[in-house]
Amino acid sequence: MLGRQTFALVERSLRVDTRLKRTHFVRLAFAGLILLLLAQVQIGINRYSTPGRDVFENICWLNFFLLNLAGLSFFSTAITEEKEEMTLGLLRMAGIGPLGVLLGKVSPRLISAVLLLSVQLPFTFLAITLGGVNTHQILAAYVALLTFAVMLAGLGAFVSTICERSNVAVSITTGVLAALYVGPHLVHKLFEGLERKEWILPETLRRVDSMLAYVEGSTPWISLFSERGVLSTNFAGPLLGYQPVVDLVAGTCFLGLAWAMFDVCTRNEIRVAPARGLMALFSKRITAGGNRVWTNALAWKDFNFLTGGTIAASIKLVSYIILMGSMAVLIARELRSDLKDSIGATLMLSMLTALLVEIPIYLSRIFREELRWQTWPDLVLLPHSIGWLVRNKLLGILPTFIPAALVFLCGAILSPGFLQDTLRKSFLEAQGWYLISQYVLGLHLVVLLSLGVKWGALPFGIALVVIPNAIFIAACGLRPTLLQYVIPITLAVVISGVCQKLMIDKLRNLASI
Amino acid sequence: MNDRDLPGEQSTQQVVVQPAIELSGVAHSFRSFKALLDVTFQVPLQSLHGFVGPNGAGKTTVLKLICTLLKPQIGTIRVFGLDVRTELTEVRRRLGFMPDHFSMYRQMTVYEYLDFFAAAYGLSLDQRTRVIADTLELTDMGARRGDLINGLSRGMQQRVGLARVLVNDPDLLLLDEPASGLDPRARIELMEILRALRSMGKTIVISSHILTELAELCDSVTIIDRGLVKYCGSMEGLLDHEADYPTYRLTPGQPLNGQFDQLGELPGVVGLEPVEGSQDVRIAIDPALLDSNGLLRAAMDLGITIAKFGPAQRHLNQAFMDLTEKGVR
Structure with missing residues (x-):
């Protein structure tokens, strides 16, 4: 059953990966980053009570964050990218069975992740010399992270087997991970509310909580970083505790499910076309001459086909109103004073968060879709400059932010004082400029990366901003001085400018390929 | 160029x-x-x-x-x-x-x-x-x-x-x-x-x-x-458009047997190929060594009965092949 052909793809992928200089550079950079963290703690050792544990905890957070990013991009597109390029059928015709394809596509990615973790191990042992952490903890932490990687790889294999498109697979994986991290907390809050209303017994709540603890405990979030986790003082748990075992089993089960469903889900090779989505509802009206393309054709296209058009915006608006309305009711029940201000602030903060999340999502797709379907040269051939194309494409995605902006406006009307305060903090204090500059830098990096990588521009763009900033915060503490803020702000402005130049050049070059 | x-x-x-x-x-x-x-x-x-x-x-x-x-x-x-x-x-x-x-x-x-x-x-x-x-x-x-x-x-x-x-x-x-x-x-x-x-x-x-x-x-x-x-x-x-050497098409009255090889050995003949689907041959000559009259005379000396003789008009594909080189870059 597990013949030579099963591992042919694995062997090939590993060969290719080994020959790539990029692979070795990334590992080298990672080892360098760890040494940097260690050196930084070593220099300011007096500020830490348990320097070794602190630095190791930072390394673990970094690994955990990157593994999640890999789960969202690297693992969850393993099979869908073959489907989209219509090469899955060719692999099958070459005699590679479902397991061969799955192992061939998933295991090299998993091995890359494992090697990235393994290369750190010798360096992280240096943390022991700084004090606060022991060998057993380091080994247990790496076991937790490695098994989590196995779970993510299995999940990715399963999701990318059942999905036709990579973006859907990425969305589902995001949903699963979000449910794993936030779900237990939300369910607990829900049952707590029910118990407070005396609709359920306290015993039921305790039972639900104990069940939720099993779900929560299946990720390194709890197994590593909780009060009784691997990184806590005097940890003496087993190397293969609850989380590693659950993750190994879950990963294997997901892989097994993917194997079982592979033939059913990939039997018909369908030519994947760009999604029409909610625009499908308009097609008859347009052809009947009712709706026409706007004078700004590019904005029309991106608004309708990238963001989902008027229907998607309406759905979003209704959802926000329902969600925010419910939140306002909950706040009204909890609070007796400052009700208007609290509701206003909640609306504004929630919508600001929604906007901050939505903007990079659309920006990561704005050019990617054109490149993916090879339509970018058609746009470049229009008698307009690249800058004009970029501006008008950006105009196209703006209307999709109207729902969030409207709800934000409602919040501002309810609580003008909070808005004033926020604006003052954002624009009159260095911290506000720091945050804005880093966010803008992130947007630039996301767009630039989306011109070069197939998938994962968004998470990698975020990682490129988060990691240096984490180091900056670790080095300067939570309250850096005004002078210390100048460095990241200046760097962000300069790098954003460079990114813009690179983007324009890249967009010009990509049109001729 | x-x-x-x-x-x-x-x-x-x-x-x-x-x-x-x-x-x-x-x-x-x-x-x-x-x-x-x-x-x-x-x-x-x-x-x-x-x-x-x-x-x-x-x-x-x-x-x-x-x-x-x-x-x-x-x-x-x-x-x-x-x-x-x-x-x-x-x-x-x-x-x-x-x-x-x-x-x-x-x-x-x-x-x-x-x-x-x-x-x-x-x-x-x-x-x-x-x-x-x-x-x-x-x-x-x-x-x-x-x-x-x-x-x-x-x-x-x-x-x-x-x-x-x-x-x-x-x-x-x-x-x-x-x-x-x-x-x-x-x-x-x-x-x-x-x-x-x-x-x-x-x-x-x-x-x-x-x-x-x-x-x-x-x-x-x-x-x-x-x-x-x-x-x-x-x-x-x-x-x-002429190739590197002028080319003529010869239609023999009867099939060429050993004469085909003899034609190819004539001084000044730089190319010889049969025309597909007929008895005809296409002959390329070096004008410095042989002209069309000389070729005709030499063919008759070899005992070839000539039914038709004239400049060969190439097929488009032939012209294309002549102009482009073999193999890929």
């Missing part, structure tokens, strides 16, 4: 009044790979011009340079007298480029797709309505205007692609391998559309790696190989 080196140069000079496209000493490299070494040719105004070459000859690179997707590194390119380097926007207004791959917004309906490009070119609503109706009629896609492009056959997608490049009413059409992947009926129909477009006064450049496909359609042709122009001129000129 300059104009003087080009075979067929005379005929080009006779036809050209004001060229639609003018390339002069164009060279282009992709890193260390030299895609174009020295490309010089002209495309007459309102002509249907074939642009032919084997795979990897540099056809697509030349088309991309003309349509401004690539910036010329060396040499000059003028489209209707406009420099593609400095008058890029105006050049883009006046041309339509259909690439060899189907890069379409396949999630749109045919009408949306055409309307989108018409609007992107800045046409008013009335103009758009009129132009789209015209292009749909020309390409015979009116009945499928409400269909999603993704659901159309390859031939129909090709028609939509052609309709798209016509929405801004360009004077010059650059079509990169427009017939590739089409069935014979779709090819013939496409050729008919192109003839109709020529009769409307448009200059059309069609690239292909199959010369015979363009033989009936094109007024003139440019053959490119390994980044160099091998021929530029009329289609007839290509057939008459």
